[in-house]
Amino acid sequence: MNKKRSFMNSIAAAPHIFWAVLFIILPLLIVLYYAFTDSDGHFSFSNIASLPSYASIFWLSLELSIIATAICLLLGYPLAYIIAKSKPKTQKILSMLLMLPMWTNLLIRTYSIMAILDNGGIINTLLGTSMQIVGTKGAVIFGMVYDFLPYMVLPIYTCISKIDKNMWEAASDLGCNTFSTLTKVIIPLSRSGIISGVTMVLVPSISTFYISQKLGGGTFELIGDTIERQFVTGALNVGAAISLVMMILILISLTVMNKFGDSDEGGIIV
Amino acid sequence: MKRIISLFLVLIMILSMAACSRNDDEVKTAVSVEEIKKPEYKSGQTITLKVYNWGEYISDGSEDSLDVNAAFEEYFNTNRSSLYGGAKVKVEYSTYPTNEDMYSKLKNSAVAYDIVVPSDYMIEKLKNEGMLFSFDTSTLSNYKNIPESFKKAYYDENNEYSVPYTYGMMGVIYNKEIVDKNDIYDEDNKKTWGLLWNEKYKNNILQFNNPRDAFATAMYWKGLNVNSTDPDEWDKALELLKEQKPLLQGYVNDEIFNKMKTESAAIAPYFVGDFLTMAEEEENLDFYYPDEGVNYFVDAMCIPSCSQNPHIAKEYINFMIGETAAVANAMYIGYASPNSAVINSEEYIEAMNEYAYEGENGEGAYELLYNYTPDVVNAAYDSLYPGEISPACYRSFDPDIQTHVNTLWEDLKISGSTELWVHILSIAIVVAVVAYAGYSIYIRKKRSRDYRMRDKQKMLEKRTKALENAQKPTE
Known part of the structure; x- marks a missing residue:
């Protein structure tokens, strides 16, 4: 019986394993291969050795994405809290409104923001000015916040709405006002939601290239742009090396962040 | 585990089966289309001609334009089919956004394209890597339409690899x-x-x-x-x-x-x-x-060395530089045409x-x-x-x-992209997060120590009480 079940299990898992191998593991191996070879296919450390020259680009990407994540958290947490506290019917409407922009493709949304903020765009036309907004770092941060805010709100919202109603009552019975309930009970209990929200915003903002290209006006590069350009100009090996190091750094930071998550809640991805 | 490893090996083998690239050891000399034997086409057979071109780079029948690929099929099937054993042709058309995309696809995928339209420098590269067929352009009946100024270009000095398409x-x-x-x-x-x-x-x-x-x-x-x-x-x-x-x-x-x-x-x-x-x-x-x-x-039509139907590819190239197709394409694409039949066409000038x-x-x-x-x-x-x-x-x-x-x-x-507030703000955030994390860890540790102390104290109290209770009856 047991044997039969495990056989059935492995049959059921086969497509998934096949998928994972073909589209996750194999591409990773290819990246690994390119990162450690030169353009003639010989083993080489030269790509990895050339990485320090990208440090300042990497720092800039990290800084911008940290700021964007912090803004997302500051905006997203109250929003998630409000949605979770409202009536079930309102909850449905509010979360749908939150999801609504995500029905439009990210590229189209970013492109439209560019049209809105541009020198001859809607804002400048209405104000009768020609402020330079596109091309600043602020515009890129704005784009990141706009594009990734739902990824911050949704996990926090799910986490808050899962908190037992008795907790709220117990807190107020024991003398907490609304504010101290929030700080002493709700925020600590929704920590796993915050951590997955932060992860889901931080990781795509570090590696974004489209937002910085359109809203940054191309006047500076983020690490995603650098990787993209390496691949487009055919320097596959350097591009692969940067991606590899990025992956490792993200993996490390996720592990560190998970340390702060509740171990029994299971938290997130890694 | 063994199975997984062997699966890997098979996959890697499949992926590394490159279509058009050759091993470095092989001599990089081009094969001429005229030298190789025409495949034996049969009547009733449908040959697929795989054309790989830039996006939006052919008149496709939209907005009352001529569908050039369909026109080629019709022309070939009625006029040229007899030369190919009565076989019919069907054009399979796909597009690429950059020369580099085209190059890597040609090099790494197993699709055998019959026509590609690379730019000048890419033609030079493909030629040097032995990825193109050479062919005798003088046998193309419409080659007279190509002005002398577009012949003997640096990327194709003897006019044997490419026929200009647009510039x-x-x-x-x-x-x-x-x-x-x-x-x-x-x-x-x-x-x-x-x-x-x-x-x-x-x-x-x-x-x-x-x-x-x-x-x-x-x-x-x-x-x-x-x-x-x-x-x-x-x-x-x-x-x-x-x-x-x-x-x-x-x-x-x-x-x-x-x-x-x-x-x-x-x-x-x-x-x-x-x-x-x-x-x-x-x-x-x-x-x-x-x-x-x-x-x-200059973007020019070439026949990759992986082509299965190079002879028909030549027919396609010849059709594309003929007046009908070239004028339709030039009007649709809007780029300049290296084709005297187009430049002198009244229809084109009017458009x-x-x-x-x-x-x-x-x-x-x-x-x-x-x-x-x-x-x-x-x-x-x-x-x-x-x-x-x-x-x-x-x-x-x-x-x-x-x-x-x-x-x-x-x-x-x-260069020049120093906006100080970005550094200050991001460092402030990191400091705040680290401080908060440190503080909460400290609080947690302190609390658990307090609890442990309290537990210990309670235990001690209990024990002393128990001792006291035990001693009482003996009194």
């Missing part, structure tokens, strides 16, 4: 309302790239967001060779671009269409064919070719006159496209720098220069 030239687009007409001329009264460096138009200037074209604008301006293998020349160009950066509104690609049409920007370097499209919607735009030299590109563009001397789109041709550009360069090969066409980079240019480009992007 285009780079120049400067500017907004007549904003830019003073005198500013497009330099002290010698020549049209100049220097407009892109004019401080009067700060924040109104756009630049290409790719190293090749951006460096070219600076290099043409100062008479440097865009195909230079000397790193110093590139460093000089970098200085010019760094000088230009504070004046720029941004480095852009296709956003240029939108920005120029909405008057978000006033000056931008771009290609003339695309300018005509922009001018359809914004009448204040004008265009000029700087006298210091411009880049032109070009429908463009909204009108230059200051009343010249229309047709004159803009054809009055200034690659041979004029080359001749102009020859008179400026006698004895040198005209750098109007880009050549393929060798890897060292490619790396060098990439590094310079990163340098350019990093």
Whole structure:
């Protein structure tokens, strides 16, 4: 019986394993291969050795994405809290409104923001000015916040709405006002939601290239742009090396962040 | 585990079965189409001809245009089929966005394309890597339509690998309302790239967001060779671009269409064919070719060495340079056509006159496209720098220069972009998060220590009580 079940299990898992191998593991191996070879296919450390020259680009990407994540958290947490506290019917409407922009493709949304903020765009036309907004770092941060805010709100919202109603009552019975309930009970209990929200915003903002290209006006590069350009100009090996190091750094930071998550809640991805 | 490993090996084998690339050990000599035997086609058989072209780069039957691929099928099936055992042909058409995409697809995928349309420098690269069939262009009945100036190009000196499809030239687009007409001329009264460096138009200037074209604008301006293998020349160009950066509104690609049409920007370097499209919607735009030299590109049809039907590919090429197909394509694409049948076609001239563009001397789109041709550009360069090969066409980079240019480009992007608040804010956030994490860990530890102490105390109290209780009865 047991044997039969495990056989059935492995049959059921086969497509998934096949998928994972073909589209996750194999591409990773290819990246690994390119990162450690030169353009003639010989083993080489030269790509990895050339990485320090990208440090300042990497720092800039990290800084911008940290700021964007912090803004997302500051905006997203109250929003998630409000949605979770409202009536079930309102909850449905509010979360749908939150999801609504995500029905439009990210590229189209970013492109439209560019049209809105541009020198001859809607804002400048209405104000009768020609402020330079596109091309600043602020515009890129704005784009990141706009594009990734739902990824911050949704996990926090799910986490808050899962908190037992008795907790709220117990807190107020024991003398907490609304504010101290929030700080002493709700925020600590929704920590796993915050951590997955932060992860889901931080990781795509570090590696974004489209937002910085359109809203940054191309006047500076983020690490995603650098990787993209390496691949487009055919320097596959350097591009692969940067991606590899990025992956490792993200993996490390996720592990560190998970340390702060509740171990029994299971938290997130890694 | 063993199974997984073997699965890996099989997958890697499948993926590494490259179609068009050859091993380095093999001699890189091209095979001629005429030398190989025609496959035995049978009546009733349908041959699939795989054509791989740029996006939006063929007349496809939309908006009352001629569906060129369907027209080829019909022509082949009625007129040429008998030469191929009565077989019918079906065109399978797919597109790519850049030369590099096309190259990697050709090199790494197992699809055997019959026709590709790379640009000049890419043809040179494909040719050098032995990825193209050679063929005898003199056997093409329509080859007479190709003007002499497009023959014997540097990438195909003997006209045996490629047949030109379209070409285009780079120049400067500017907004007549904003830019003073005198500013497009330099002290010698020549049209100049220097407009892109004019401080009067700060924040109104756009630049290409790719190293090749951006460096070219600076290099043409100062008479440097865009195909230079000397790193110093590139460093000089970098200085010019760094000088230009504070004046720029941004480095852009296709956003240029939108920005120029909405008057978000006033000056931008771009290609003339695309300018005509922009001018359809914004009448204040004008265009000029700087006298210091411009880049032109030629996209030409080639037969990759992986082609299964090179003979039919030749038929396709011949059909495409015939008047019907070439005129339809030229009207649809809007780029200049290297084809005398097109240039002299009344239908085409009439269609070009429908463009909204009108230059200051009343010249229309047709004159803009054809009055200034690659041979004029080359001749102009020859008179400026006698004895040198005209750098109007880009050549393929060798890897060292490619790396060098990439590094310079990163340098350019990093330069001048210090906004202090970004550093301060992000560091403040990190400090705050670390402080909070430290604080909460401290609190947690302290609490658990307190609890442990309390537990211990309680235990002790219990024990003493128990002891006391135990001692009581004996009293």
